[in-house]
Amino acid sequence: MSKTIYVINPNSTESITAGIDAAVTPLRSADGPPIACVTLADGPPGIQSQRDVDGIVAPLLKRAAALEDDAAAFVIACFSDPGMYPLREQSNRPVLGIAECGVLTALTLGQRFGVIAILPTSIPRHLRYFGAMGVNDRFAADLSVGLGVTELADGERTLARMIDVGRILRDVHGADVVVMGCAGMARFRAPLERELGIPVVEPTQAAVTMAIGRVRLGWGGRPLGGGLS
Amino acid sequence: MSKTIYVINPNSTESITAGIDAAVTPLRSADGPPIACVTLADGPPGIQSQRDVDGIVAPLLKRAAALEDDAAAFVIACFSDPGMYPLREQSNRPVLGIAECGVLTALTLGQRFGVIAILPTSIPRHLRYFGAMGVNDRFAADLSVGLGVTELADGERTLARMIDVGRILRDVHGADVVVMGCAGMARFRAPLERELGIPVVEPTQAAVTMAIGRVRLGWGGRPLGGGLS
Amino acid sequence: MSKTIYVINPNSTESITAGIDAAVTPLRSADGPPIACVTLADGPPGIQSQRDVDGIVAPLLKRAAALEDDAAAFVIACFSDPGMYPLREQSNRPVLGIAECGVLTALTLGQRFGVIAILPTSIPRHLRYFGAMGVNDRFAADLSVGLGVTELADGERTLARMIDVGRILRDVHGADVVVMGCAGMARFRAPLERELGIPVVEPTQAAVTMAIGRVRLGWGGRPLGGGLS
Amino acid sequence: MSKTIYVINPNSTESITAGIDAAVTPLRSADGPPIACVTLADGPPGIQSQRDVDGIVAPLLKRAAALEDDAAAFVIACFSDPGMYPLREQSNRPVLGIAECGVLTALTLGQRFGVIAILPTSIPRHLRYFGAMGVNDRFAADLSVGLGVTELADGERTLARMIDVGRILRDVHGADVVVMGCAGMARFRAPLERELGIPVVEPTQAAVTMAIGRVRLGWGGRPLGGGLS
Amino acid sequence: MSKTIYVINPNSTESITAGIDAAVTPLRSADGPPIACVTLADGPPGIQSQRDVDGIVAPLLKRAAALEDDAAAFVIACFSDPGMYPLREQSNRPVLGIAECGVLTALTLGQRFGVIAILPTSIPRHLRYFGAMGVNDRFAADLSVGLGVTELADGERTLARMIDVGRILRDVHGADVVVMGCAGMARFRAPLERELGIPVVEPTQAAVTMAIGRVRLGWGGRPLGGGLS
């Protein structure tokens, strides 16, 4: 099982890739597929607008094409799941997005999920995606910390805001599970869960978990709807 | 009122732009905004995959930026509404997509809308979008004619298949209004409606209608959620 | 194109008809269909209860029948869309309701729409209609200013309350677009939008915009579900 | 307990009132409220269009006002529940509609309900109502027998068509309970259920059942949303 | 009509059975089916967890089997409707659950129903059930009084908390009808409704009402989906 699960951070901020790498380390096993976290150098420092989302699709597809032969699966580590559908068309490998897997995993941990976004402008984009996913009946609310991707580097301030937002999600909106809505929030999962007392999902961990299963089982790699064309 | 409503055909097939231009001609008025239909030369001959959709966002935004000063509004004339959300972020003008306007217009003409797609692979993409739009409760079915964009040039074959699919939408799935799911189908609206006996929506006409209103009224040009950031 | 789009105000308050007339003036064009705003003299001063709504259907149908030969289209200018479905059965012209068109237009301007109602008793009626329209997944909230139709004449008080309610819709319920839920609120659109910083839809303008398109394009005039009977 | 439950047949066909009367007879009890089935002489022979529905609201309200002092509750015995909401505003008594009660009762008997309509034109009207009721997730399909209200008098033909339609609802659309979508179908309940082998709901029986409870318990008579105004 | 409607309180608290018995007394009639309220001695003092719910299914089925020959119908008087589906499989009689009937009855009294639960842990269980019932579009909120079943015995404290919670449901969440989410709350219906000014549903009364109809009409006793197996 020498092929690799590639976790692609589509922004260019290396410290976020490092945080992702630390987050998925417990999922590495001696006889399992290697897990490599890579940074999309062509990406912006943070993916914050729909323009950012759509803009990194082409470089992401190019990077993934170069990795295809060596890839066991791809995980796109941005909460907007940029390029997930076109990469499923392009690649013969399983392709997983962290927003999709993070939300679906949350559905096994609580009845109503709340989401912590980075910026207010992320929220309509998330809502469109949750509608496309068909999970509105399980949705509590999506609230932002008002910090851009690179501002998450200030850990103390970020965690404090995440705790504030998480409490509102829990107490006002009835969320009984929370999804962190940015790959850059990975290191805050444990302290946030401790403070809130309800499960907190780190979405890259959720996606890599599912990717490992696909690779080991040898299924899930055909393109979406491929059998219908 | 000298600024222009730009209807951008994001594929490179000039004959489709010509068909769109003919379709919107009745909407032109002497004292209203000019309506110009332009072709995105950088686009593929037809937009058929999610990769095509995402791939033309960058050239579309570039083209729209060049037109911004002279633009009264933008209409994106592809049933996947590629680049609609990022163009709303980029531009200060109203931005309308033909899928969104076509489906919403259908909701004023029948209780359950059916859609005629070009290819089977378009259908999951449409379904995701209808979910994001939140209109599933009004949705009857989405069926394809099995023809690529450029194959629509064979008018006789295309119309025959559209009639077949339209009848199934009406009789099996209970659709009482049909939306044509490709800008390249514009010239078939009238004969199709005659055959089916239920309203048929040409989505570019639906979108340009709404764009004219926005321009004349002077509202609807601020970016989605812009007031929240 | 000498036939006329008739905008029928189904209440008997002439000042509201005048406000509607002013609101649709920018939509008039030299070579387009004339737009005439008429008052239903048999209606109550304001349509505030379900009884009012149902009670004006018969006089509305009678008035529309008298106008049919000269009509290009009908717009019913009351946010409960009274008589819209039976008029679609009776008339061969396009028939549009301002609530339907106002809400659908809002869906192109934001992800979650809020509604400003006149009275608390209007709200369950609106909710039933939004359910029938199938747009609940995009609905933020519907809150009232607590003023009857004729009380809207006090412009200062009305605008102040609309701003208060609009802020709650935006900040507490997450609305990123607002629909004004009464034809009598037309003159408050611009100042309200300025205060809220998010798009505000005047529903009669939305409906007349769509009516003009139908008339120019020559479609959309057959009764709902007419092809099925 | 001398006040009477009035079951109002809003069409003028006396034989249908007689059928309703027979259907509710088992619900009469010596010490319970009398149940009187009355015909709205001003109604059309059958209520088949939205115009019919809206047109009988005024005479229905007038008739109910005359009965108010003697009434324990009102049941509106037409599957479009005409006038139900305005009568709830007008009357201090419980007001129940047979479509609402018939569908809700079906939800206790199966997971997906099918409806047998009289005419194809009834179906969009039913769908709007089911949307307003918020029961689409439990809805299988609504199919018509293609017979007007007065044509139901031909019992043999009607039952044969109801059985055909019921089988399609059950076998093609997965309905496991069927609601008869017209008060004039009351006498076909037992034979239809025998043929289909799944529960069949007669909606007037469902509504009168609930009305009796309201009267005996002394609650449920306040107007909808009355406490909010 | 000598067979009996058995209302089974599946917890072992006799005072709750007594409260239920008082609540259904107005529904008893001289010539109708007797209504007997019985206590499941094997049940816990209160049913508060999913474990409690599932744990009483077996003794409930056993008790119902013993009563089957003498039973006209069964009503399960616990707001989690424990054992309702398996009892429908086991019994030839109509089987009604108080949560199902209580919520459906509320849908005839208001547009958005709120629920008063006993404990916070009940809420996710209720939400799952409302999802299975498909009534989320009519759902306002479900809030708890924070009291266990046996604590409801302190009437003054319980009523005070129910009024507080009811006001939040009405004023913050827009509920215009409230369902009491525990059979042990029966005696608080009238004072709560008086305080809130909107309809309050006592769910056991709602279920027994429907059971009486089934018995008198002689239908509704076949198992759910029985015709499909």
Added chain:
Amino acid sequence: MSKTIYVINPNSTESITAGIDAAVTPLRSADGPPIACVTLADGPPGIQSQRDVDGIVAPLLKRAAALEDDAAAFVIACFSDPGMYPLREQSNRPVLGIAECGVLTALTLGQRFGVIAILPTSIPRHLRYFGAMGVNDRFAADLSVGLGVTELADGERTLARMIDVGRILRDVHGADVVVMGCAGMARFRAPLERELGIPVVEPTQAAVTMAIGRVRLGWGGRPLGGGLS
């Protein structure tokens, strides 16, 4: 990491446990948690009715309690997820159900999922669960092969029927991914997928995949809604 993931087959048919064991073998890793598949000797040969489902909760909980100290996580290997919620209350370990995980995994592989059930009577039970899960907008259809659990032993007949049903799900109902609705179907995944040409999900594999992630990551073990009580 010596604690074990226990996959509990709640029926007593050892050959099904053996099939599950074979299915999850690729998921075992040298340095990962052991995965043990155990049979609930007290269960029926197959879990086919709601009574079966509810009836095995008590023995399942008892068995799980005995395993708790040695358990890293629990997977309940029956497509009705019997006892999942009460086991989440009882245990401090992650508890996953195969229906929940199978359906959620399918949502990452196609836009509309179809389900192959064993018996027609399973379908309403599944539909209730999909409603509780809130995934109806992604649901295509649920059809049965008409075979009881033990009849699945006849592999040739079972596979033939699964292929027939799978084709109807794909071609008539538009499913682009299929979930096998019984743990006893595990060995048919690969040949079924080959025949259908669209992804097929084996739900026990989906659940064990997610269980491994939870164990390795050390989160997801707190009871549902535990933080709210």
